[in-house]
Amino acid sequence: MYRLRDALAKRSILLLVGLAMLAVTLISVAGMSASVVVAETVQGSGSAINVAGSLRRLTHRIASLVVADALQERYAQDRVVAAIEHFEANLQHPSLMRVMEREPGSVFAATYRGVDAAWRLRLKPLFIEADGGGPPPPSAEYYEKMLVEVDDFVEQLNTLVAVLEHDTEASIRQLRSTLAVAIALTVLVVAGALYLLNRSLHRPLADLLTSSTRFARGDFSARVQRTGRDELGRAGATFNQMAEEISKLYRDLERRVQAKTAELQRTNRSLELLYHAISRLYHAPAAPETYEATLRDIEQILGLDGSFACLQPKHGGPAVVLASSIGPCRERGGDESAADCAACSGATAPWTYHREDGHDILMVPLRDAERSYGMLRLALPAGQRLQDWQRQLLEALSRHIGMALGMARRTEQERLLALQEERSIIARELHDSLAQSLSYMKIQVSLLQPVLADPARSAEAGVILADLRDGITSAYRQLRELLGSFRLKMEGDFRTLLANTVEEYAARGDLPIGLDADLGGCHLTPNQEIHVLHIVREALSNMLRHARAQRGWVRIACIEGRELSVDVEDDGVGLHDAAEDGHHHYGLTIMRERALGLQGQIAVHPRAGGGTRVALRFPVAAAAFLEPEAADGGPPTSTA
Numbered sequence: 001m002y003r004l005r006d007a008l009a010k011r012s013i014l015l016l017v018g019l020a021m022l023a024v025t026l027i028s029v030a031g032m033s034a035s036v037v038v039a040e041t042v043q044g045s046g047s048a049i050n051v052a053g054s055l056r057r058l059t060h061r062i063a064s065l066v067v068a069d070a071l072q073e074r075y076a077q078d079r080v081v082a083a084i085e086h087f088e089a090n091l092q093h094p095s096l097m098r099v100m101e102r103e104p105g106s107v108f109a110a111t112y113r114g115v116d117a118a119w120r121l122r123l124k125p126l127f128i129e130a131d132g133g134g135p136p137p138p139s140a141e142y143y144e145k146m147l148v149e150v151d152d153f154v155e156q157l158n159t160l161v162a163v164l165e166h167d168t169e170a171s172i173r174q175l176r177s178t179l180a181v182a183i184a185l186t187v188l189v190v191a192g193a194l195y196l197l198n199r200s201l202h203r204p205l206a207d208l209l210t211s212s213t214r215f216a217r218g219d220f221s222a223r224v225q226r227t228g229r230d231e232l233g234r235a236g237a238t239f240n241q242m243a244e245e246i247s248k249l250y251r252d253l254e255r256r257v258q259a260k261t262a263e264l265q266r267t268n269r270s271l272e273l274l275y276h277a278i279s280r281l282y283h284a285p286a287a288p289e290t291y292e293a294t295l296r297d298i299e300q301i302l303g304l305d306g307s308f309a310c311l312q313p314k315h316g317g318p319a320v321v322l323a324s325s326i327g328p329c330r331e332r333g334g335d336e337s338a339a340d341c342a343a344c345s346g347a348t349a350p351w352t353y354h355r356e357d358g359h360d361i362l363m364v365p366l367r368d369a370e371r372s373y374g375m376l377r378l379a380l381p382a383g384q385r386l387q388d389w390q391r392q393l394l395e396a397l398s399r400h401i402g403m404a405l406g407m408a409r410r411t412e413q414e415r416l417l418a419l420q421e422e423r424s425i426i427a428r429e430l431h432d433s434l435a436q437s438l439s440y441m442k443i444q445v446s447l448l449q450p451v452l453a454d455p456a457r458s459a460e461a462g463v464i465l466a467d468l469r470d471g472i473t474s475a476y477r478q479l480r481e482l483l484g485s486f487r488l489k490m491e492g493d494f495r496t497l498l499a500n501t502v503e504e505y506a507a508r509g510d511l512p513i514g515l516d517a518d519l520g521g522c523h524l525t526p527n528q529e530i531h532v533l534h535i536v537r538e539a540l541s542n543m544l545r546h547a548r549a550q551r552g553w554v555r556i557a558c559i560e561g562r563e564l565s566v567d568v569e570d571d572g573v574g575l576h577d578a579a580e581d582g583h584h585h586y587g588l589t590i591m592r593e594r595a596l597g598l599q600g601q602i603a604v605h606p607r608a609g610g611g612t613r614v615a616l617r618f619p620v621a622a623a624a625f626l627e628p629e630a631a632d633g634g635p636p637t638s639t640a
Contacts, residue, residue, distance in 0.1 A: 012231075020196075028186065059154055060150070066143075115156045115160050273393070281403075294401065295307040308321070311344060311373055350375075351364065359380060359382060362386065437472075448465065498515065511552055513553065520561065524620060551571050562620065564617070598618035601618070
């Protein structure tokens, strides 16, 4: 039973519509059935009324025929008999009989039986007697009595017709009342159904449509007022539940969007801070202003009360304060007026908090992948701790600060190495240029001394003095060039400089020196050209000083566009042991250093057929990968 009530309640609207349609149908069927019954009732009433009415005419006609025959003294006429038979036939007419059979106990039946009895018992015998008696004819009183009976009989026929008309009108009124009741019931049922449908269907649908429209326009507070157990009530409850879920999802999505937007804004600020901090740190890693600006940015984005950065002591000195917004260093030594710290502690407990002057101090190490350089002290409000994103940002910043400090240290070391290298280069340049000239002049002076002691050799003294003057002039020129750039001046292309060098040393030693230079597909950088030129000069200088050669050769060749070979040969006395290992020859040491600078190798060994061969090999870039002007090494150079 409960399930049936629940099922009916859940489908009350459909049930209401069904009941309304059923009621209208039943009312219509009832009205039509009543109409059929009434129609069946009144069917034949009109014919019966006509037949009943014709009986009055036939009665008067029979009476008239009887009286007319009596006046003409004719009796037993057939026409009177025919009229009587016609009257009786109409009296038994089927339409009258059907009325009798349909309502045998009605007023019409009683009246009909009275008329039939009056006809058979009184009026018909009078007509037969008056028409069939013969002479002597009935008296006048007899005919008057017959006419009185006729009038009474006609009066009964009038009553019979009136009863028939009354019954017919009653049936018609009954049909009208039945139809009126059916129409009233139909209107009442339809009106009730419309009222219920308006309350149960139209209003909830309008409410649901209005709420749906508001919801579609973004009003997530729209709810359906009518809920219940019927179809639309359950649809409204479902809509409200759906709206609540969507509103909850929307609020959750909006909250997540706001959180994500805040996170993106925070990430954007963090990236902006990282960008500016890294830019400052890598452009000026040693400037105090860089760390002051970086700490200000960190304080602003992390909501700090202050910060302090220091570098660990170096070479026994004090710790260095990079930047501070929370006052002077708390670890100053005995000299309170000093700005630096005696120490930069905190390395033993990094990323820990401790309380100082009402602040929670967070110790953050400044280090790179290799070593620690200092500490960062961040003053947070009491009880405040960094969030995960703040800690990640701080870790990245501290790592970049450590890398910048490491880069500054390495830059300082590289400057020291560069200074040492520069001094070595100056020493090599002095040895390769001015020292050689002075050495040459020393040789000339040593040759001049015995010549000046012998007046007979004054002519040779003049030649030596001329060479000495040329050497002094060359040394002076080289000294001026070294003073200008601390290196030999490179005027002209490499081939020209190489040819001039070979020509210069050939003239100095009065020694034919051949030059065969074919750079081919190899390209030399300016630094490589300088090193090659100095190695050739050193090898030729050694040739003049030690080889006692009759002829020399300088051969330069490009090997498959990837390697350059430089060979300086002579046909002199060859190498002795000390010169071969080069450990006691400063010029050979410099040549080896230059070869290492070229990432190549140099070897000094005896030449096949006598003499010495200095062989240099080092990698070069292929000319095919360079610009046409740079790759153009010019035609091969060859001199005797």
